[in-house]
Amino acid sequence: MPIEGGTMLVAGATGVAAQNLIEIVRKAKGWKAIGLSRTPPASLPPSVLHIAADMMDAEACKRALKDVKVTHLVFAARAKHKLYTTMAPGAKVGVENVEPNITMLRNVVAACEGPSLKHVHVIQGSKWYGFHMGPYPTPARESAPGHMPPNFYFDQQKFLESACGPWTWSTSRPAAINGKNVGSGPNLVSTLGVYALISRHLGLPLDFPGKPGAFKSLMELSDAEQVAESIFWMCQTPAAENQAFNVVNGDLFRWESIWPRIAEHYGMKMGTVRYFPLVQWMADKGPVWDEIVKKEGLQARSLDDVASWGFADFLLGCDFDIISSTTKIRKAGFHRMVDTEDMVIDQLTHYRNERILA
The missing domain is CATH 3.40.50.720 (NAD(P)-binding Rossmann-like Domain)
Known part of the structure; x- marks a missing residue:
């Protein structure tokens, strides 16, 4: 009880x-x-x-x-x-x-x-x-x-x-x-959204910046x-x-499956798998982000408030399966599951509606 x-x-x-x-x-x-x-x-x-x-x-x-x-x-x-x-x-x-x-x-x-x-x-x-x-x-x-x-x-x-x-x-x-709160610690989804917006602003397709093995490995959030x-x-x-x-959400996904959905969400063309550390390559993109905030009428948040480049590098650099068993918690009585691909798009949509991202 x-x-x-x-x-x-x-x-x-x-x-x-x-x-x-x-x-x-x-x-x-x-x-x-x-x-x-x-x-x-x-x-x-x-x-x-x-x-x-x-x-x-x-x-x-x-x-x-x-x-x-x-x-x-x-x-x-x-x-x-x-x-x-x-x-x-x-x-x-x-x-x-x-x-x-x-x-x-x-x-x-x-x-x-x-x-x-x-x-x-x-x-x-x-x-x-x-x-x-x-x-x-x-x-x-x-x-x-x-x-x-x-x-x-x-x-x-x-x-x-x-x-x-x-x-x-x-x-x-x-x-x-x-989650849908930004500025509350490392957030992979908002980071990917910022990366996509910067890529789009620069006229680029949505390249996957992680390891080729990570693009195809099984992942969970x-x-x-x-x-x-x-x-x-x-x-x-x-x-x-x-x-x-x-x-964990209870399902598994591969970045190669969800990446086209993220590109579609932002009206972008799919890019290629092109491994580069975001910490280094995004270090000079503060002015670009400021341009996006002004152009799109977004909340005046700093780039560091909405993007965690090191966190994204870490997760997108895992070129092996990341899987946790959910058998124990289900047998004990907790059964909620979340569709991870839908979660990512739902959270990106929330950020857009709140004018945190475009």
């Missing part, structure tokens, strides 16, 4: 999945959503309380949350990092620092602990399986042992297993998360709304207690 209500604290409230989760919780009967981050999200509804705190500071967290009786904690925060690089031969793959990420989790949990706390959920990711290091066994299952550390997900998992008792835990392992729904489900479902779940 679903839980009939509670107070959910979403730590790292500026993230795209976190913002979708806050929206779901605030509309649910008997539930209250609270956001925790250094600064409030730009789109936080007025009815949702936001608490500002430095999660690296244990005492600051305790002071900020001393009067809040949290029943469910969702930890979606991540320390600042420079991770995304190309998967070119010899390229160094960035590793996110373990210590700040595990410190923030410990501090927030400690500030929330008490008789009211029932469940702690941590959003992790499919890098648990080491896809950022290269090819890995697919479909990846939650029982997989992981890879050679460091990986702060492993440290978070050990902490949850050792610290739980009065409360239960769950973790989610999404693929790259994409995670829709932010679906991820948020799954987390709310995990926080209320006994079958999800003390479990990790892959949370």
